Amino acid sequence: MSVSDPVADMLTKIRNAGLARHEKVDIPTSKLKLEIVKILKTEGYIKNFKKITQDGVNTIRIFLKYDEKQNPVIHGLERISKPGRRVYTGYKDMPRVYNGYGTLIVSTSLGVTTGKKAAEKKVGGEILCTVW
Numbered sequence: 001m002s003v004s005d006p007v008a009d010m011l012t013k014i015r016n017a018g019l020a021r022h023e024k025v026d027i028p029t030s031k032l033k034l035e036i037v038k039i040l041k042t043e044g045y046i047k048n049f050k051k052i053t054q055d056g057v058n059t060i061r062i063f064l065k066y067d068e069k070q071n072p073v074i075h076g077l078e079r080i081s082k083p084g085r086r087v088y089t090g091y092k093d094m095p096r097v098y099n100g101y102g103t104l105i106v107s108t109s110l111g112v113t114t115g116k117k118a119a120e121k122k123v124g125g126e127i128l129c130t131v132w
Contacts, residue, residue: 004083005079005082005083006028006030006032006033007032007033007036007079007128007129008079008082009027010027010033010036011077011078011079011129012077013025013027014027014046014062014064014074014077015074015076015077017062017064018064018072018074019072021066021070021072022064023063023064024061024062024063024064025061025062025064026052026059026060026061026062027059027060027062028057028058028059028060029051029058029059029060032107032112033060034051034060035111035112036105036112036128036129037049037060037062039103039105039112039113039114040062040074040131043103043114043131044065044073045065045073045074045103045131046062046063046064046065046073046074047063047064047065048063049061049062049063074131074132075132076102076130076131076132077129077130077131078129078130079128079129080127080128080129080130081126081127081128081129086126087126087127088124088125088126088127089106089124089125089127090124091118091119091121091122091123091124093124094106094115094116094118094119094124095115095127096115097115097130097131097132098132101132102130102131102132103115103130103131103132104116104127104130105127105128105129105130105131106118106124106125106126106127106128107125107126107128108121108123108124108125109123109125110123112128115127
């Protein structure tokens with residue numbers, strides 16, 4: 001099955017697995033998806049992840065994180081830039097997610113990074129998604 005927007009498919013799988021209280025979720029791997037998952041790990045939205053190979057297919061296994069009441073740590077994932085409508089921003093106009101409580105993931109010329117780090121490096125780029 002071909003997917004027209006693999007990043008949106010990954011975000012939907014993570015969102016649905018969190019709402020269903022799953023321990024882990026497997027997604028097909030790509031370099032962009034791996035960079036997004038690394039940011040989710042460093043920002044504390046997921047427990048851990050690892051790359052696995054099953055029957056010659058590379059996948060990323062993401063271990064979801066929950067609070068003490070078993071509510072998912074990820075309250076929302078939203079894809080901003082879509083294949084039909086790309087959204088770009090400069091470092092001066094970098095939007096904030098929930099007044100700084102959320103995270104903006106941006107694809108810059110220096111790689112995939114958070115909105116805060118991109119603004120510190122004074123580099124803009126394509127807004128991939130927001131996480132809160």
